[in-house]
Amino acid sequence: MEKIPNQKAWLLVLPVFAIVAFSAVIPLMTVVNYSVQDTFGNNKFFWNGVGWYQELLDPSTELGGRFFASLWRNLAFSGAVLAIQIPLGIIVALAMPREGWGVAFSLVVLALPLLIPWNVVGTIWQIFGRSDIGLMGWGLNRLGFDYNYVANPIDAWLTIIIMDVWHWSSLVALLCYAGLKSIPEAYYQAASIDGASRWAVFTAIQLPKMRHVLVIAILLRFMDSFMIYTEPFVVTGGGPGNSTTFLSIELVKLALGQFDLGKAAAMSIVYMLIIIIVCWVFFTVMTNAGADRKGAGGER
Amino acid sequence: MARIDLVDLAHSYDGGNADPSSFALKPTSMTWRQGGAYALLGPSGCGKTTLLNIISGIVKPSRGKVLFDGRDVMALTTQQRNIAQVFQFPVIYDTMTVGENLAFPLKNRGVGRAEIDARVHEIAKLLDLVPQLDRKASRLTADAKQKISLGRGLVRADVAAVLFDEPLTVIDPALKWELRSKLKVLHRALDLTMIYVTHDQTEALTFADTVVVMHEGSVVQTGTPEELFLRPDHTFVGYFIGSPGMNVLPAEVEGRQARIAGHELSLARSYGGLPPGARIEVGIRPEFVSLAAAAPGLLAARIERIDDLGRSRFAHVRVGDLKIAARVPRGLSLGGNEAGLIFEPAHIHVYADQRRVEGAA
Structure with missing residues (x-):
């Protein structure tokens, strides 16, 4: 049978194309454009090919050194944040009440940190940690700890990690709680009949059933922590020295501080590729591991 | 164990x-x-x-x-x-x-x-x-x-x-x-x-x-x-048990006689002391009610539909306002919708407020 051509579909698709073009493709191509050229202002551009990329990926250059230093710092930060927030979120979710007034109460309390804007969170902890007037900083010093996040890199790291844990563990907890709530009561009853210990219930039922939400939680927390900017910028400004200068802070320094648009553009592209690749690999591995389970068709 | x-x-x-x-x-x-x-x-x-x-x-x-x-x-x-x-x-x-x-x-x-x-x-x-x-x-x-x-x-x-x-x-x-x-x-x-x-x-x-x-x-x-x-x-x-379920019919019971929809049925046992004021019903499974050609002395019924379950056939009939299910004997053919019902007295039970009453021999 002859197909009747119907061009109306373009009307439906075109707005999407336009939105994606203006929101993603055109800005991205601008960055790509900058990353392969050099400019000295006056809208004069000189072709530089892959020069910025070569410099960026060579740790012996000044640019490459800065890039890799902040990359390792950022990976360490994301690793620390995930290592604390995921277990903590699971523990909090397990401890949350299942019914009664406590449910609404704990949900509200947990959601509170998530509602606070990033720079407000930064400001809160910046003041909270100050050793002259901040409750935590002053208190720690009075207790005999030599705590000063402005001068000591370890204190600065601790402050930023604790701040991030305070800000985002709730998200993991809420996701895990949703995962736990979806487990039918019969599983717990069966486990108690099968004589399962509390630990066996956790490893045999709760953890496997939380798998899907944990994948999402890990992805979200990795991306967010890998792109963190506002809070460390407000608290430490990347210091002391460069000790809390993460990738995005480095990028802003490069682009807006030094106005090295070519280098900054090359770094942006590499930065973006790292995030996309890590998320893609992680997501593919996790969903493939789950895909053949659904293939059996017996999933209830 | x-x-x-x-x-x-x-x-x-x-x-x-x-x-x-x-x-x-x-x-x-x-x-x-x-x-x-x-x-x-x-x-x-x-x-x-x-x-x-x-x-x-x-x-x-x-x-x-x-x-x-x-x-x-x-x-x-x-x-x-x-x-x-x-x-x-x-x-x-x-x-x-x-x-x-x-x-x-x-x-x-x-x-x-x-x-x-x-x-x-x-x-x-x-x-x-x-x-x-x-x-x-x-x-x-x-x-x-x-x-x-x-x-x-x-x-x-x-x-x-x-x-x-x-x-x-x-x-x-x-x-x-x-x-x-x-x-x-x-x-x-x-x-x-x-x-x-x-x-x-x-x-x-x-x-x-x-x-x-x-x-x-x-x-x-x-x-x-x-x-x-x-x-x-x-x-x-x-x-609940049986398919179709038992016929439960409001009745008046006196001794060995039950009256259903104005029709007298004789019972196998005698029911003397039924609790006064209780709702009296008789129950009989469709397997023990059989359909026959209408005849004097049989409870007259009008056939509404016949279900063929393969091994047996059951007729759903109406007697006045009462609905009754009855077995259709093999080989029975009826002219119209009118039929008579034959009850097996041994399988008729009497219920007072839904509970079975044990009859005396």
């Missing part, structure tokens, strides 16, 4: 002080014999799952107690009661293989490796799960998953009882038959007390030696399938 006694058991999900008529389980006393195959039969919401969960300890009853071999187990947890229970929907441990799933209840109780292997193999063989033993349980179909659940219920040899809570709901009909007969075989082979909850009369009657019929939170009759069929103690049993 235990005799289970229920003593004045009652439960309300709103707490023990709620209105007694709203109880999910009204006061019940009963004994389950060691090694028996029981079915708890009743429609949805009649309290049968509540009763089961009280025995296994998942639900704490508002009143009364449960005894295992005369020992009060109310203070014991589900684990300590040593009960196995299979639920309506398959419960499997996703990360384990089929074999590990079956071994789980034994492993948790510290049974030795060799004994676990032997027992798992025995059960897997009975349930035809041997080829799948090393496969991930989460990759199997719902049928196979439910077989695993059944297997986990049966794998412990020393359980006080195995409780089944409508275990074949998710199984497709062809396999249902097979699994049910398998359970029957297992029951004989393993000498376990089994209590099987269902709302399906065929399931109950084929599985159990003793069927316990529940209605609105109370047990209305306990008996063999034959007793339930021939002598329903409660009009609900008559109506």
